[in-house]
Amino acid sequence: MSTDVDPSAPRWRRVAAAAGLLDPDGGVRATVFAEMSALAARTGALNLGQGFPDVDGPPAVARAAADAILAGHNQYPPGPGVPALRAAVAAHQAARYGVTLDPDREVLVTTGATEGLAAAVLALAGPGDEVLTLEPYYDSYAAVVAMAGARHTTAPLRATPDGFRLDVDALAAAVTPRTRLLLLNSPHNPTGAVLRRDELEAVARLAVAHDLLVVTDEVYEHLVFGVEHVPVATLPGMAERTLTVSSSGKTFSFTGWKIGWVTGPEELVTAVRTVKQFLTYVSGAPFQPAVAAALTDPAALAWVDDLVASLAARRDLLTAGLRDAGFDVVPPDGTYFVLADAAPLGYDDGVALCHDLPALAGVVAVPVRAFTRPGSPAGTALRSYVRFTFVKRREVLEEAVARLRRLRP
Numbered sequence: 001m002s003t004d005v006d007p008s009a010p011r012w013r014r015v016a017a018a019a020g021l022l023d024p025d026g027g028v029r030a031t032v033f034a035e036m037s038a039l040a041a042r043t044g045a046l047n048l049g050q051g052f053p054d055v056d057g058p059p060a061v062a063r064a065a066a067d068a069i070l071a072g073h074n075q076y077p078p079g080p081g082v083p084a085l086r087a088a089v090a091a092h093q094a095a096r097y098g099v100t101l102d103p104d105r106e107v108l109v110t111t112g113a114t115e116g117l118a119a120a121v122l123a124l125a126g127p128g129d130e131v132l133t134l135e136p137y138y139d140s141y142a143a144v145v146a147m148a149g150a151r152h153t154t155a156p157l158r159a160t161p162d163g164f165r166l167d168v169d170a171l172a173a174a175v176t177p178r179t180r181l182l183l184l185n186s187p188h189n190p191t192g193a194v195l196r197r198d199e200l201e202a203v204a205r206l207a208v209a210h211d212l213l214v215v216t217d218e219v220y221e222h223l224v225f226g227v228e229h230v231p232v233a234t235l236p237g238m239a240e241r242t243l244t245v246s247s248s249g250k251t252f253s254f255t256g257w258k259i260g261w262v263t264g265p266e267e268l269v270t271a272v273r274t275v276k277q278f279l280t281y282v283s284g285a286p287f288q289p290a291v292a293a294a295l296t297d298p299a300a301l302a303w304v305d306d307l308v309a310s311l312a313a314r315r316d317l318l319t320a321g322l323r324d325a326g327f328d329v330v331p332p333d334g335t336y337f338v339l340a341d342a343a344p345l346g347y348d349d350g351v352a353l354c355h356d357l358p359a360l361a362g363v364v365a366v367p368v369r370a371f372t373r374p375g376s377p378a379g380t381a382l383r384s385y386v387r388f389t390f391v392k393r394r395e396v397l398e399e400a401v402a403r404l405r406r407l408r409p
């Protein structure tokens with residue numbers, strides 16, 4: 001499946017089409033996230049659509065950023081990122097995963113993971129290439145593959161009694177001689193799946209057999225609940241072909257700071273840096289030393305552990321509440337999100353439910369269709385699913401759960 005638009009159309013229209021924003025009459029819609037947030041604002045409904053925390057990260061880390069501004073960290077920082085942050089990222093990967101990186105050659109600071117992903121795809125894929133992602137997928141992937149002029153192909157994650165799982169055979173079948181890049185994401189948004197070691201080993205075997213480059217989005221690497229996060233770069237044969245992308249936004253609850261990083265072999269990081277320097281040139285001077293301190297500060301990392309414990313409890317609260325309301329729920333092992341099937345409530349279309357939900361229950365969610373390609377098998381399989389976020393204060397979730405009970409058949 002592909003969302004082909006007239007190839008003579010300007011590229012931005014193909015980007016809009018790839019992102020599902022092009023109306024049949026040629027108009028361009030807002031994203032479903034903007035649409036649903038506007039709906040929440042208009043109706044006063046609780047917004048469990050967009051995934052950002054309603055409590056900021058550690059005050060000491062915020063103080064470090066404020067201090068950095070007052071100490072004069074306000075001009076262009078070095079293009080690859082400030083040395084302290086590159087060293088901290090390398091130290092983090094070594095301490096947590098046993099991955100050794102040269103901070104000068106194998107670490108690049110980017111404007112959030114979003115820019116790291118975009119620069120990686122633009123650097124490594126182009127017309128004639130295919131970029132293979134999981135489906136559903138984070139919404140920026142389809143857009144940036146279209147920006148690169150490459151073709152987007154997908155392999156499904158499937159709802160199973162054991163959570164969302166990768167269909168390894170479908171992934172293998174989706175690889176063609178034109179597949180250049182495998183764009184992975186684990187822990188996975190929107191499903192909350194954390195790919196298991198055996199699934200990732202199958203991915204790695206495929207990547208080695210077909211000589212694919214892998215870009216892996218691991219922004220939720222810390223936010224896993226009782227399961228192991230396995231960086232695909234740690235598997236045999238993968239370090240030399242993998243770019244790992246992460247970010248401080250989700251880990252430290254500072255999503256507005258937009259400090260991310262890309263790590264991997266020098267040649268691939270050089271490719272990404274070459275593109276990145278002409279996208280944003282550099283990123284957030286005063287935030288970089290603050291994030292460097294956070295990544296190496298035991299108190300900040302203990303704060304992250306507390307966040308993980310609290311998120312796991314909030315996941316349980318929302319999961320139980322959604323079940324109580326009549327949804328079928330596939331419990332997530334990580335991230336900010338849980339997917340719920342509205343079919344038992346009589347909705348075979350998540351889009352319709354999301355439009356009705358503020359009036360029915362005073363809650364806003366987003367349809368999983370926003371994360372799939374029009375007409376794709378994965379999109380059809382998940383047509384009745386909606387995504388809720390649980391990265392909201394406990395009292396907000398308790399109120400949401402009480403309201404959702406009104407749906408109970």
Ligand SMILES: *Cc1c(COP(=O)(O)O)cnc(C)c1O
Pocket residue numbers: 111112113114115138185188189217219246247248249250255258259260
């Ligand atoms: C939030 C998110 C990002 C974006 O990260 P930034 O650092 O804010 O750019 C990327 N990928 C996934 C899967 C996300 O959920």
